[in-house]
Amino acid sequence: MEYKDIIYKTPVKHGLINYENTYKDFNWKNINRYFDHFSGDGVNIAHEAIDRHAENSCKDKIALHWEDEDNVKKQYTFSDIKRQSDKLANVLRNLGVEKGDRIFLFLPRVPELYISIIAIAKVGAIAGPMFSAFGPEAIKDRLHDSEAKVLITTPELNQRVDEIREVLPALKHILLVNAEHNLKKDEISYESETNKASESFKIRWVDPEDYLFILYTSGTTGKPKGVTHVHNDMVSHYITTKWVLDLREDDVYWCTADPGWVTGTVYGIWGPWLNRISQVVYNGRYDAEKWYSIIEKYKVTVWYTAPTALRMLMKAGDKIIKKYDLSSLRYICSVGEPLNPEVIKWGLRVYNLPIHDNWWQTETGSIMIANYPCLPIKPGSMGKPFPGVCAKIINAKGKELSPGEHGLLALKRGWPSMLRRIWSDKKKYNEYFRISGWYTTGDTAYMDNDGYFWFVGRADDVIKTAGHRVGPFEVESALVEHEAVAEAGIIGIPDTERSEIIKAFIVLNHGYKPSPNLKKEIQEFIKKRLAAHAYPREIEFTKDVPKTRSGKIMRRLLKARDLGLPTGDISTLEE
Ligand code: PRX
Numbered sequence: 001m002e003y004k005d006i007i008y009k010t011p012v013k014h015g016l017i018n019y020e021n022t023y024k025d026f027n028w029k030n031i032n033r034y035f036d037h038f039s040g041d042g043v044n045i046a047h048e049a050i051d052r053h054a055e056n057s058c059k060d061k062i063a064l065h066w067e068d069e070d071n072v073k074k075q076y077t078f079s080d081i082k083r084q085s086d087k088l089a090n091v092l093r094n095l096g097v098e099k100g101d102r103i104f105l106f107l108p109r110v111p112e113l114y115i116s117i118i119a120i121a122k123v124g125a126i127a128g129p130m131f132s133a134f135g136p137e138a139i140k141d142r143l144h145d146s147e148a149k150v151l152i153t154t155p156e157l158n159q160r161v162d163e164i165r166e167v168l169p170a171l172k173h174i175l176l177v178n179a180e181h182n183l184k185k186d187e188i189s190y191e192s193e194t195n196k197a198s199e200s201f202k203i204r205w206v207d208p209e210d211y212l213f214i215l216y217t218s219g220t221t222g223k224p225k226g227v228t229h230v231h232n233d234m235v236s237h238y239i240t241t242k243w244v245l246d247l248r249e250d251d252v253y254w255c256t257a258d259p260g261w262v263t264g265t266v267y268g269i270w271g272p273w274l275n276r277i278s279q280v281v282y283n284g285r286y287d288a289e290k291w292y293s294i295i296e297k298y299k300v301t302v303w304y305t306a307p308t309a310l311r312m313l314m315k316a317g318d319k320i321i322k323k324y325d326l327s328s329l330r331y332i333c334s335v336g337e338p339l340n341p342e343v344i345k346w347g348l349r350v351y352n353l354p355i356h357d358n359w360w361q362t363e364t365g366s367i368m369i370a371n372y373p374c375l376p377i378k379p380g381s382m383g384k385p386f387p388g389v390c391a392k393i394i395n396a397k398g399k400e401l402s403p404g405e406h407g408l409l410a411l412k413r414g415w416p417s418m419l420r421r422i423w424s425d426k427k428k429y430n431e432y433f434r435i436s437g438w439y440t441t442g443d444t445a446y447m448d449n450d451g452y453f454w455f456v457g458r459a460d461d462v463i464k465t466a467g468h469r470v471g472p473f474e475v476e477s478a479l480v481e482h483e484a485v486a487e488a489g490i491i492g493i494p495d496t497e498r499s500e501i502i503k504a505f506i507v508l509n510h511g512y513k514p515s516p517n518l519k520k521e522i523q524e525f526i527k528k529r530l531a532a533h534a535y536p537r538e539i540e541f542t543k544d545v546p547k548t549r550s551g552k553i554m555r556r557l558l559k560a561r562d563l564g565l566p567t568g569d570i571s572t573l574e575e
Pocket of ligand 1: 382441442
């Protein structure tokens with residue numbers, strides 16, 4: 001396939017066949033008919049994703065092909081997942097878990113993570129998946145704010161929770177995976193409890209508007225926000241998976257994202273299983289050879305990954321690719337950061353497939369703007385709005401801008417998977433809707449004459465590094481906890497591989513001198529305390545950090561100075 005070919009339409013026989021007509025006639029209500037139980041008696045996404053498949057001719061279909069770094073492999077059919085999640089649901093119910101309780105997960109990508117998320121939905125509780133690279137500070141923020149009642153983790157990861165245990169009075173039980181001995185007072189063995197539990201569980205039917213999961217994500221100010229989603233999200237999960245990821249019954253699908261991030265929860269659990277798809281989970285770090293071997297071994301047909309991973313694979317070179325048989329691949333998608341046209345060009349050469357970029361956020365709960373199989377791709381563009389989604393470029397007053405004009409990317413509120421709440425912070429929730437009728441995304445973009453959207457940047461100070469969303473305030477707060485640091489300002493600076501990397505400007509306390517060792521020590525401190533992915537790869541020691549007269553760090557100014565850009569209005573700068 002040539003680069004120029006992907007800008008022409010190729011005939012499509014499955015899924016979304018005609019974008020324009022579907023967009024014109026689309027009604028979300030028509031999607032409800034794809035579910036078994038979308039009625040007045042209540043709903044439950046876990047029934048739609050697992051139980052209904054386990055109860056019909058698909059019961060022996062593989063739901064999960066699992067493999068870890070040490071080549072340990074496991075397989076689960078839809079009925080295996082049903083049985084194991086029913087047992088765990090009984091354990092949770094016996095522990096006194098009730099509808100609406102928060103159950104947090106701090107696990108690597110082990111099968112128990114996937115089974116737990118299903119079980120939590122079955123009891124009507126709210127799942128809070130956390131990325132396993134988090135340190136005690138990040139865990140505390142989440143467990144404390146959500147008042148989590150149960151935590152499911154491993155003995156190893158639990159050591160990070162031990163440090164903060166006493167500031168979490170709401171946390172009643174810790175279920176430990178792979179820990180048979182030496183349990184403390186409130187600790188329970190996952191295996192021994194589930195082994196004892198009954199296989200029969202009566203699912204809790206809930207209202208579509210009842211909460212399903214909370215994912216904490218970063219903004220410019222304050223601590224991470226608990227973005228809360230509901231069972232009704234299934235409407236969006238189901239149909240976006242079908243039409244954007246183009247999944248069909250016989251596909252083998254691999255989403256490389258961790259469920260600690262929204263892509264891993266929505267398109268690594270709910271979306272594919274609602275569509276009864278066999279999926280692959282690899283529990284290990286990125287490694288080019290390992291990744292290609294996964295595609296070869298499981299004959300992956302559809303692959304959903306991120307631009308940083310693709311850029312790393314591009315750097316790993318073409319020679320490696322020749323060692324593996326990747327001929328099973330038929331469709332590739334990417335999300336989370338800008339996907340540069342060079343990567344698409346490279347993908348066409350080495351995989352003989354175009355990479356389909358799409359855009360969404362933790363808050364939107366499902367893909368909002370995408371490239372589809374039936375539409376020509378314009379390399380560098382995020383594509384067009386999903387049917388039922390009205391995306392526009394507006395100014396700060398809510399006026400719609402013309403094609404080509406840069407402005408705020410906004411969505412007409414009301415699609416099924418829109419966030420319903422910021423846990424414990426109504427004000428933060430309302431901020432998304434400050435422009436009447438619109439959900440504001442925090443991104444800037446433009447739309448071209450053909451209705452394609454192009455990403456420009458963030459309208460705020462949020463950093464995207466290797467696909468991970470990081471709030472400058474969280475890193476600054478963690479930095480000043482280090483004894484040498486008096487003040488810190490955080491910005492994202494462009495990076496060819498990771499989109500952005502985190503740079504810290506640090507004012508040292510009296511008695512400390514800048515040195516390469518001190519830099520290293522501070523970086524390790526953040527990796528351990530906050531999160532392994534959120535440490536500043538660059539540190540500059542400075543005499544002061546520019547602030548407004550009211551004491552706010554002027555990150556825009558730091559960034560402009562660092563990148564040699566115009567500094568803009570600095571009239572509020574503190575003298
Ligand atoms: O800035 C946009 C960027 O990622 C942000 C959302 O991050 P998060 O909530 O972590 O969700 C990421 C995965 C769904 C957006 O506000 N972003 C997401 N997709 C793209 C993107 N930037 C450019 N191109 C994309 N395709």
